[in-house]
Amino acid sequence: MELGINSTPSVQPNEVENFIQEGCVLVDVREIDEWTSGHHVNAIHIPMGEIMENMNNFHQNEKYIFVCRSGSRSARVTNYMISQDIEAYNMSGGMKELRNFTKKIYDSEGNPGQII
Numbered sequence: 001m002e003l004g005i006n007s008t009p010s011v012q013p014n015e016v017e018n019f020i021q022e023g024c025v026l027v028d029v030r031e032i033d034e035w036t037s038g039h040h041v042n043a044i045h046i047p048m049g050e051i052m053e054n055m056n057n058f059h060q061n062e063k064y065i066f067v068c069r070s071g072s073r074s075a076r077v078t079n080y081m082i083s084q085d086i087e088a089y090n091m092s093g094g095m096k097e098l099r100n101f102t103k104k105i106y107d108s109e110g111n112p113g114q115i116i
Contacts, residue, residue, distance in 0.1 A: 013097040038113020
């Protein structure tokens with residue numbers, strides 16, 4: 001882990017699979033069409049605009065990695081979560097970079113996914 005843009009705690013895409021195995025929750029904050037086209041199979045989907053209404057799904061005893069297409073939306077969510085005392089990290093480079101380090105990106109029908 002390292003500090004990314006604006007001192008946001010970040011993880012590199014090549015580290016994500018290890019963090020998931022260690023129990024971190026991967027949260028995809030992209031819109032539904034982006035999610036449907038291709039998402040990590042272990043991610044949960046909560047669009048950025050729905051984060052506040054879903055705060056009861058986040059717990060202080062868990063660690064979260066937030067991801068979007070390129071890393072800017074998820075950085076904003078990460079910073080908000082930190083302000084709410086939730087341990088949160090932004091995935092640097094977003095799904096565009098993650099696709100270079102995992103084969104676990106599928107569309108909503110279970111086919112190999114695309115990042116849009």
